Amino acid sequence: MTAEAKKAPPKSYIEDGHTLRSWFFSTDHKGIAVLYLVSITLFFFVGGAAATLIRLELLSPNGFILSNDAYNRLFTIHGVIMVWFFLIPSIPNTFGNFLIPIMIGAKDLAFPKLNLASWWIFVFAGCFVIAALLIGGVDTGWTFYAPFSTMFSNGYVIPAVVGVFISGFSTILTGLNFIVTVHRLRAPGMTWFRLPLFVWSIYATSLVMVLATPVLATTLLLIFAERVFGLGFFDPQLGGDPVLYQHMFWFYSHPAVYIMVLPAFAVMSELMTAFSKKHIFGYKVIAFSSLAIAGLGFLVWGHHMFVAGESVYVGLVFSVLSFTIAVPSAIKVFNWTATMRKGYVSFDAPMLFALGFIGLFVIGGLTGLFVAATGLDVHLTRTYFVIAHFHFIMVGGTVSCYFGALHFWWPKMTGRMYPEMPGRIVALLIFFGFMLTFMPQFILGWLGMPRRYHLYPPEFQVLNVLSSAGASILAVAYTAPLFYLAWSLFYGKRAGLNPWGAAGLEWMIPSPPPRENFETVPVVTWEAYPYPLEPQPVAKEDGR
Amino acid sequence: MSDALPAVHEQFQAPGQQLEADRLGLWVFLASEAMLFGAVFFALTVYHLIHPAAMHAATSRLDLVTGVIGTAVLLTSSTTMALAVKAAREGRRTEALIVLVGTVLLGLAFEAIKVHDWFDEYDQGLYPPMGPPFPLPQPAARLYFHLYFVSTGLHAVHLAVGILLVAGVAASLLSNRMKLPERTVTVEMVGLYWQFVDIVWIFLFPTLYLVSR
Amino acid sequence: MPSRLAFVGVWLVLLALLGISMAVTLLELGPWHAALNMILAAASAVLVVWFDMHLRESSGILKLFATGTIIFLLIMFSFGLADWPTR
Ligand code: HEM
Ligand SMILES: [Cu+2]
Numbered sequence: 001m002t003a004e005a006k007k008a009p010p011k012s013y014i015e016d017g018h019t020l021r022s023w024f025f026s027t028d029h030k031g032i033a034v035l036y037l038v039s040i041t042l043f044f045f046v047g048g049a050a051a052t053l054i055r056l057e058l059l060s061p062n063g064f065i066l067s068n069d070a071y072n073r074l075f076t077i078h079g080v081i082m083v084w085f086f087l088i089p090s091i092p093n094t095f096g097n098f099l100i101p102i103m104i105g106a107k108d109l110a111f112p113k114l115n116l117a118s119w120w121i122f123v124f125a126g127c128f129v130i131a132a133l134l135i136g137g138v139d140t141g142w143t144f145y146a147p148f149s150t151m152f153s154n155g156y157v158i159p160a161v162v163g164v165f166i167s168g169f170s171t172i173l174t175g176l177n178f179i180v181t182v183h184r185l186r187a188p189g190m191t192w193f194r195l196p197l198f199v200w201s202i203y204a205t206s207l208v209m210v211l212a213t214p215v216l217a218t219t220l221l222l223i224f225a226e227r228v229f230g231l232g233f234f235d236p237q238l239g240g241d242p243v244l245y246q247h248m249f250w251f252y253s254h255p256a257v258y259i260m261v262l263p264a265f266a267v268m269s270e271l272m273t274a275f276s277k278k279h280i281f282g283y284k285v286i287a288f289s290s291l292a293i294a295g296l297g298f299l300v301w302g303h304h305m306f307v308a309g310e311s312v313y314v315g316l317v318f319s320v321l322s323f324t325i326a327v328p329s330a331i332k333v334f335n336w337t338a339t340m341r342k343g344y345v346s347f348d349a350p351m352l353f354a355l356g357f358i359g360l361f362v363i364g365g366l367t368g369l370f371v372a373a374t375g376l377d378v379h380l381t382r383t384y385f386v387i388a389h390f391h392f393i394m395v396g397g398t399v400s401c402y403f404g405a406l407h408f409w410w411p412k413m414t415g416r417m418y419p420e421m422p423g424r425i426v427a428l429l430i431f432f433g434f435m436l437t438f439m440p441q442f443i444l445g446w447l448g449m450p451r452r453y454h455l456y457p458p459e460f461q462v463l464n465v466l467s468s469a470g471a472s473i474l475a476v477a478y479t480a481p482l483f484y485l486a487w488s489l490f491y492g493k494r495a496g497l498n499p500w501g502a503a504g505l506e507w508m509i510p511s512p513p514p515r516e517n518f519e520t521v522p523v524v525t526w527e528a529y530p531y532p533l534e535p536q537p538v539a540k541e542d543g544r
Numbered sequence: 545m546s547d548a549l550p551a552v553h554e555q556f557q558a559p560g561q562q563l564e565a566d567r568l569g570l571w572v573f574l575a576s577e578a579m580l581f582g583a584v585f586f587a588l589t590v591y592h593l594i595h596p597a598a599m600h601a602a603t604s605r606l607d608l609v610t611g612v613i614g615t616a617v618l619l620t621s622s623t624t625m626a627l628a629v630k631a632a633r634e635g636r637r638t639e640a641l642i643v644l645v646g647t648v649l650l651g652l653a654f655e656a657i658k659v660h661d662w663f664d665e666y667d668q669g670l671y672p673p674m675g676p677p678f679p680l681p682q683p684a685a686r687l688y689f690h691l692y693f694v695s696t697g698l699h700a701v702h703l704a705v706g707i708l709l710v711a712g713v714a715a716s717l718l719s720n721r722m723k724l725p726e727r728t729v730t731v732e733m734v735g736l737y738w739q740f741v742d743i744v745w746i747f748l749f750p751t752l753y754l755v756s757r
Numbered sequence: 758m759p760s761r762l763a764f765v766g767v768w769l770v771l772l773a774l775l776g777i778s779m780a781v782t783l784l785e786l787g788p789w790h791a792a793l794n795m796i797l798a799a800a801s802a803v804l805v806v807w808f809d810m811h812l813r814e815s816s817g818i819l820k821l822f823a824t825g826t827i828i829f830l831l832i833m834f835s836f837g838l839a840d841w842p843t844r
Contacts, residue, residue, distance in 0.1 A: 239684035
């Protein structure tokens, strides 16, 4: 199609309807992605507010604003909201929803109504958790360990547990939808090995979602039944074993950390290729390592229980397997860095986030090996070392990638460019603010400061103040995009089809995409990441 | 695939593709359900393992006769459901209707037996949080009955959903709102769910009634 | 798709397995009966999945998902149950 006078271009998904109803009840995967984006952003700031208070409290060794009980409730609500209402849905439910159908050349997910239902279930679940927070909070920690949660806690465990339980169905249904979509809706020519690696990684995530989340559901159901009906399951007086609770919880929760980080891997492969203008290094290795991580992720849960009373022999096995899971993760990191070699690397904001991810994820992953060593873990477990370890991965890694993805696909989702300079500044602030916040926590943990206490010996104060200072930088850096992205919605430069000159079906359709994504079903004849791109006839649409 | 196929939703290009998507979706859902029940079985197995004596004492209080009858009923219903799918695929409406109604009745029979069991056990004091005093000396026997009530309850709830679904299919067949073989896929999906719930019982029965006896 | 008679045949086998399971239980075989009971249950479940749930005639991907789920359940049981006997 050349100079032929084109008919009016199809309306974008945003212009497809202007009523609230058209947003809240549309089954369009792109609209639902936006719903998720807005709702998890709200949760992110609720969880962030709790974190701010925690860091504020820890400025002083003797706790100057919060009671013991209030402190317990704060870190619990922080964990519950950040894990289940921000991180787990973050990349899959927003960018996965938005991109998977487009990347595989489909019009929508396989079950659009189910997709909409997932969002409503998610919001419904969120109401319970927010209610738990408002009526007084929960003091068990995000892990809801029995028998404290079942027999002794006087917090509002029930609404929190019900909220998390319900949110699990949203996760399961989303994972199911993605799995079926990737299997059944790929466009002609879109073979498995032509899929963007984003799709592979989200597919692996979906498998974990579907297989692990139901175990959490059962575990929470047992807590519920024990608290409400007095049916003891983990009550030591009856011969119940609290370690059984931990087995069940971590059978879900270790795989769940991969639900949180695999999507970041998904984003990484896209960012590194787009900003190096190079084919990915080792496509198949990355694709299969995603599946390997998803599978191996089910074999290591016992590394959370080395000191909980688990058998030492079993602990040993879990420890060794935990070391092996670092291998596929490391392979990926090497592949991403190798992708940059001899590429035309540019340092736009998304790429800065991606590079930040590499630095922070490597530190998080390596310290994972420390805590996976049974002997060392006796010293490090339940200290700030563990806190720093998983924040490096989940916040340094995944949240950085989430922001990288947000900047990278913002032009596609909204049709507008974000302002580049603030984007880069925020990327740098997040990296350095993060380092300042969590590096001192490694040292604190090494020195023996336990987690989950707000009182600590005065000699730890300097490191804690440093950490809180870093947290205040993070607070600014995480809030700033809210403003400049909102600004860009109205005043940002028009993006055009492909502002990054990136490969992938999503960059061949208008920004924002029309309701149907593609006018005609695309026929794919190329491999993923065919850089350098052949000059595309339609690609250069002047930014205006 | 069969000759007449239902209308295709916009995200699909061909009816066969939609059918395969529905099937895969249901199996993935069942995988998820299997993990849900798997965790219940895991807890049960652990307590069988670490409290053999108490579990033996507790198991012996269950009524083996109603247990076996219930199991046979469910095994039969699995067969009637399979026959319903076959009849649907081959377009035999009346036959499908008969076996579907049969399935519903078998499901109801099972639920009736289970409710009878529960009342019976309650009267014996086997529901530890309430009712007459618990008759067994071992504390861990209570653990057993807690898990017994949760697992049979969870199964019964799933079965109740299945009964509603099968009854719904039967009703829309009866009122001619559903055409066969065009809507075979609906019968198939409901059938898969039903038989999955049967399988849960196939494992629950020995786990609860037999292994520690 | 198998004939109606085949489904009835499967049903008879299922009932027979249930009968054997009861016999095994009542015969007081000591610790053996627990293992036998579970094996018989697994056999019945396989019959239901393979025939009644039509996995036999289903595409390879469905078979893969069905077996995959069993593998993940086995992981839960093998790794999890290994804990108590080795404490
Ligand atoms: C390189 C592979 C990894 C290894 C070997 C590893 C190892 C460990 C170990 C042994 C613990 C337990 C420490 C303790 O409680 O004493 C732990 C805790 C934790 N890890 Fe990792 N980890 C790895 C990657 C990850 C990833 C990718 C994430 C998240 C996306 C993650 C999130 C967590 C969380 C949330 C905890 C603490 C949970 C809690 O106790 O509240 N880890 N890790
Ligand atoms: Cu872990």
